[in-house]
Amino acid sequence: MQKLKAWLWLSAGVLIWVLSTHGHSESRWNMTEGVTEISRSVYRLHMLIFWVCVGIGIIVFGIMIYSMLMHRKSRGVQAANFHESTLVEIIWTVVPFAILIAMAIPAARTLAQIYERGPAEVTIEIVGYQWKWQYRYVSDTNDAKVAYFSTLATPPEQIANKVAKDENYLLEVSEPLVIPTNQRVRLLITSNDVIHSWWVPALGVKKDAIPGIVNESWTKVEQAGLYRGQCAELCGKDHGFMPIVVDVREPEEFQTWLAAKQDDARKMAELTNKTWTLTELVDRGEKVYGQFCVACHQANGMGVEGAFPALKGSAVATGDINKHIAIILNGVNGTAMQAFGKQLSEVDLAAVVTYERNAWGNNMGDMVAPLDIVKFKSGQQE
Amino acid sequence: MTAISHEHDHHEEHHGPAKGLTRWLFTTNHKDIGTLYLWFSFSMFLLGGTFALVIRAELFQPGLQLVQPEFFNQMTTMHGLIMVFGAVMPAFVGLANWMIPMMIGAPDMALPRMNNLSFWILPFAFAMLASTLFMEGGAPNFGWTFYAPLSTTYAPPSVTYFIFAIHIMGASSIMGAINIIATIFNLRAPGMTFMKMPLFVWTWLITAYLLIAVMPVLAGVVTMMLMDIHFGTSFFNAAGGGSPVLFQHVFWFFGHPEVYIMILPAFGVVSAIIPAFARKPLFGYTSMVYATASIAFLSFIVWAHHMFTVGIPLVGELFFMYATMLIAVPTGVKVFNWVATMFRGSMTFETPMLFACAFVILFTIGGFSGLMLAIAPADFQYHDTYFVVAHFHYVLVPGAVFSIMAATYYWLPKWTGHMYDETLGKVHFWLSFIGVNITFFPQHFVGLAGMPRRIPDYNLQFADFNMISSMGAFLFGISQLVFLLVVFKCVFSGEKAPAKPWEGAEGLEWTVPSPAPYHTFTTPPKVDGGH
Numbered sequence: 014m015q016k017l018k019a020w021l022w023l024s025a026g027v028l029i030w031v032l033s034t035h036g037h038s039e040s041r042w043n044m045t046e047g048v049t050e051i052s053r054s055v056y057r058l059h060m061l062i063f064w065v066c067v068g069i070g071i072i073v074f075g076i077m078i079y080s081m082l083m084h085r086k087s088r089g090v091q092a093a094n095f096h097e098s099t100l101v102e103i104i105w106t107v108v109p110f111a112i113l114i115a116m117a118i119p120a121a122r123t124l125a126q127i128y129e130r131g132p133a134e135v136t137i138e139i140v141g142y143q144w145k146w147q148y149r150y151v152s153d154t155n156d157a158k159v160a161y162f163s164t165l166a167t168p169p170e171q172i173a174n175k176v177a178k179d180e181n182y183l184l185e186v187s188e189p190l191v192i193p194t195n196q197r198v199r200l201l202i203t204s205n206d207v208i209h210s211w212w213v214p215a216l217g218v219k220k221d222a223i224p225g226i227v228n229e230s231w232t233k234v235e236q237a238g239l240y241r242g243q244c245a246e247l248c249g250k251d252h253g254f255m256p257i258v259v260d261v262r263e264p265e266e267f268q269t270w271l272a273a274k275q276d277d278a279r280k281m282a283e284l285t286n287k288t289w290t291l292t293e294l295v296d297r298g299e300k301v302y303g304q305f306c307v308a309c310h311q312a313n314g315m316g317v318e319g320a321f322p323a324l325k326g327s328a329v330a331t332g333d334i335n336k337h338i339a340i341i342l343n344g345v346n347g348t349a350m351q352a353f354g355k356q357l358s359e360v361d362l363a364a365v366v367t368y369e370r371n372a373w374g375n376n377m378g379d380m381v382a383p384l385d386i387v388k389f390k391s392g393q394q395e
Numbered sequence: 396m397t398a399i400s401h402e403h404d405h406h407e408e409h410h411g412p413a414k415g416l417t418r419w420l421f422t423t424n425h426k427d428i429g430t431l432y433l434w435f436s437f438s439m440f441l442l443g444g445t446f447a448l449v450i451r452a453e454l455f456q457p458g459l460q461l462v463q464p465e466f467f468n469q470m471t472t473m474h475g476l477i478m479v480f481g482a483v484m485p486a487f488v489g490l491a492n493w494m495i496p497m498m499i500g501a502p503d504m505a506l507p508r509m510n511n512l513s514f515w516i517l518p519f520a521f522a523m524l525a526s527t528l529f530m531e532g533g534a535p536n537f538g539w540t541f542y543a544p545l546s547t548t549y550a551p552p553s554v555t556y557f558i559f560a561i562h563i564m565g566a567s568s569i570m571g572a573i574n575i576i577a578t579i580f581n582l583r584a585p586g587m588t589f590m591k592m593p594l595f596v597w598t599w600l601i602t603a604y605l606l607i608a609v610m611p612v613l614a615g616v617v618t619m620m621l622m623d624i625h626f627g628t629s630f631f632n633a634a635g636g637g638s639p640v641l642f643q644h645v646f647w648f649f650g651h652p653e654v655y656i657m658i659l660p661a662f663g664v665v666s667a668i669i670p671a672f673a674r675k676p677l678f679g680y681t682s683m684v685y686a687t688a689s690i691a692f693l694s695f696i697v698w699a700h701h702m703f704t705v706g707i708p709l710v711g712e713l714f715f716m717y718a719t720m721l722i723a724v725p726t727g728v729k730v731f732n733w734v735a736t737m738f739r740g741s742m743t744f745e746t747p748m749l750f751a752c753a754f755v756i757l758f759t760i761g762g763f764s765g766l767m768l769a770i771a772p773a774d775f776q777y778h779d780t781y782f783v784v785a786h787f788h789y790v791l792v793p794g795a796v797f798s799i800m801a802a803t804y805y806w807l808p809k810w811t812g813h814m815y816d817e818t819l820g821k822v823h824f825w826l827s828f829i830g831v832n833i834t835f836f837p838q839h840f841v842g843l844a845g846m847p848r849r850i851p852d853y854n855l856q857f858a859d860f861n862m863i864s865s866m867g868a869f870l871f872g873i874s875q876l877v878f879l880l881v882v883f884k885c886v887f888s889g890e891k892a893p894a895k896p897w898e899g900a901e902g903l904e905w906t907v908p909s910p911a912p913y914h915t916f917t918t919p920p921k922v923d924g925g926h
Contacts, residue, residue: 041840041844041856041860042840043840043844044776044843044844045845051772054772055775055776058770058772058773059770059773059776062766062767062770062773063767066763066766069763070759070760070763073731073734074756074759076738077734077737077755077756080737080740080742081737081742081744084673084737084740085741085743085744086674086741086742087743090739090740090741091741092675092740092741093739093740094676095678095739096675096676096678097679097680097681098679101735102679102682102728102732105728106724106727106728109723109727113720113721116720116770117716117717120716120770120771120773121713121716123772124709124713124716124771124772125709127772127775128709128712143549171458172459172852173458173459174458174459178457181854182457182854183457183852183853183854184854206544206548206549207542207544207545207548207549208542208544208545208639210704210778210779212779212847214776214845217775217776219779220706221704221705221706223633223639223640223706224544224634224639225633225634225637225638225639226633226638226639226640226706228705228706243845243847243850244847245704245778245779245780245847246542246779247537247545247848247849248545249468250464250465250468250536251464252468252847252850253850253852253853254464
């Protein structure tokens with residue numbers, strides 16, 4: 014008994030110590046309440062079931078541990094011989110059943126809330142890609158579509174343990190999803206390749222992004238701020254490096270941001286439609302090349318022997334122009350050559366193709382206009 | 396019946412086993428095959444465990460240290476596949492082979508040659524699966540659930556070998572199940588009615604039906620994958636008119652009953668051990684049988700609770716939520732019955748009982764988190780996080796695996812004729828018990844705090860719990876070497892075991908000498924009285 018008491022004190026001490034050191038940031042231990050009505054009711058549901066389980070656990074384990082301590086052969090106890098009691102067995106079938114019904118009611122209510130459909134102020138299409146998210150603002154009133162990719166922004170040096178890690182290690186993105194506060198935002202979630210899952214715990218939203226299916230969800234966030242999440246479905250090599258950041262702003266700020274974005278999109282549309290000259294394209298293409306291609310193919314177009322092919326004088330950059338476009342748009346399977354068709358604008362795609370055909374003494378003299386890329390893409394879709 | 400008398404004639408000609416390697420290659424003896432299954436399962440347990448330790452070593456600290464994400468995914472996939480199909484399932488089949496004939500008073504399994512075949516195709520299946528690690532493009536890297544289209548359109552070429560390996564494992568399981576059903580139906584000793592069968596036999600009978608029902612579904616789903624990959628069909632390819640969600644429906648129609656395949660025999664084991672060491676009959680035998688059958692039935696209608704986030708309609712979510720919650724009722728009945736068996740018993744705590752008690756407590760904790768996961772709205776937050784990892788490891792490690800260990804300690808004297816080293820057994824138990832909890836309990840916390848599963852690297856807020864979890868995993872892993880030592884010592888030395896080494900043990904297996912003779916029950920024993 015003395016020993017038992019000592020153990021009890023010791024475990025109580027450990028428990029208090031653990032709670033006091035970690036108690037201040039509950040998110041390390043438990044689900045957070047989040048910032049939407051739904052995330053809060055999910056949290057309440059979670060805690061309700063948790064405490065029900067704890068209660069049942071205390072009763073069952075209590076009786077079990079009591080028996081294990083008191084009904085031991087070493088204490089000279091003789092075993093009883095009962096092995097049946099219809100009444101008891103009925104009770105412990107019916108009582109849990111009643112508890113389940115009590116839990117099922119609030120659960121069904123919350124579920125119905127999540128599934129409630131209604132008109133939304135903002136609609137956003139979310140498309141999962143290996144391994145990035147695309148956000149497209151769907152709107153009937155504007156011809157200029159706002160769409161952009163959101164990728165991991167944590168530097169590779171941090172992942173490789175070469176430099177110190179930031180507080181939001183692996184949870185930073187190049188460009189967050191921006192939504193307004195206190196407005197219903199409808200989310201249409203789909204995928205371009207494999208199944209991903211769009212999950213932001215504070216919003217209480219997790220929905221799979223599945224190719225060929227558009228899933229619908231919604232959120233209404235009450236507090237402005239940055240909320241972070243991650244892809245929650247194994248989607249290949251970089252599954253762990255596919256964070257989600259939602260930047261929730263006051264409605265006016267959101268409108269300003271959206272207007273600026275729409276303006277950019279409109280300018281881009283104008284650029285696509287304008288008549289380009291070879292020199293303009295080459296100049297722009299050089300910049301695009303410097304940003305996206307230079308790491309592998311090198312500034313002198315010579316590539317890296319044995320790893321990345323040279324472009325200078327290559328069959329691709331001096332051969333059939335359509336093949337060249339196709340490779341840049343679709344990538345090359347099984348190699349490091351990515352598909353840039355959806356990452357870059359038509360203008361940039363046209364520019365970089367033109368640049369590659371006219372740099373480093375390739376001097377093909379031909380060019381691809383942004384509108385050619387548009388045509389090429391629609392031809393591929395058919 | 397003629398088959399049985401034929402067996403008898405056969406047995407009288409030679410009583411001992413053949414010598415050398417051929418004994419094991421060509422054996423049709425249920426005890427030899429049981430032993431083969433158990434050793435195979437243990438070696439797979441160590442292999443799958445090593446893969447788990449690679450995972451935990453990488454997750455010891457944030458950042459990428461040891462392996463690349465690609466290899467990390469291969470490790471998670473291989474760990475899951477090997478533990479499910481290579482460790483847990485064959486271990487239970489091994490126990491069934493050893494114990495079911497002895498428990499029902501049969502001379503052997505009903506279909507001994509098929510028994511040999513169903514074991515010997517397994518090493519080939521797993522050799523093929525393991526060989527994918529050395530193939531160009533690497534091993535399967537899409538998780539043990541191998542969701543399409545990641546496993547079809549985007550998979551490494553080795554996926555074809557994986558499919559073939561799965562087919563072989565499935566064939567082995569189905570043959571094993573047919574054999575068990577045939578044995579239980581035809582070879583029970585006179586007087587052994589169904590309601591007098593030991594619960595281990597009952598749970599295995601029900602499990603065998605589950606296997607026959609769902610293994611073909613698994614075979615179907617991998618065949619559909621094969622067609623998609625090599626023959627231009629589009630079952631799971633949206634661009635060709637198929638649906639990736641179809642894959643999940645078919646997979647989980649197999650996958651959910653599968654998780655009960657891995658736990659029902661454990662219920663049987665624990666229902667044998669607790670009464671033996673409480674020196675009191677099992678409480679509620681009849682309700683145990685009905686509860687097992689209800690769990691098996693319910694397991695077929697709850698598969699979509701693995702898919703709450705794929706976007707099924709509200710009514711669908713409600714149905715699957717309610718059906719899933721219902722499983723808590725028969726499972727609760729089982730737990731309450733075990734506790735009632737202990738209550739007012741006269742308990743001793745030899746190693747099998749320690750494992751059985753730990754089973755009841757820790758499996759129940761896994762059951763609680765399972766109930767939490769059943770609540771669909773909450774599942775939106777839990778799904779695909781470490782909370783799920785913690786949940787299914789609680790039911791599979793201190794659940795299924797602990798019950799296998801309990802069974803091994805309980806029947807080891809019968810198998811080897813020697814008592815195992817009780818002190819070492821207890822050391823093994825306590826190290827495993829502590830290791831398992833240090834490993835998996837903190838995973839509840841990181842899961843609730845938002846750490847997705849199957850990621851090779853994580854945010855800093857998850858660092859401390861992951862480190863604790865990894866340390867626990869290494870402790871648990873290393874302590875299994877103690878188990879190996881105990882079994883080795885017991886096979887080759889140790890005090891001579893009496894026919895019934897446990898005071899409160901019940902059942903026909905204890906009526907034969909230890910070690911059990913190579914051929915038992917050449918004349919069927921008579922059964923009367925209770926179960």
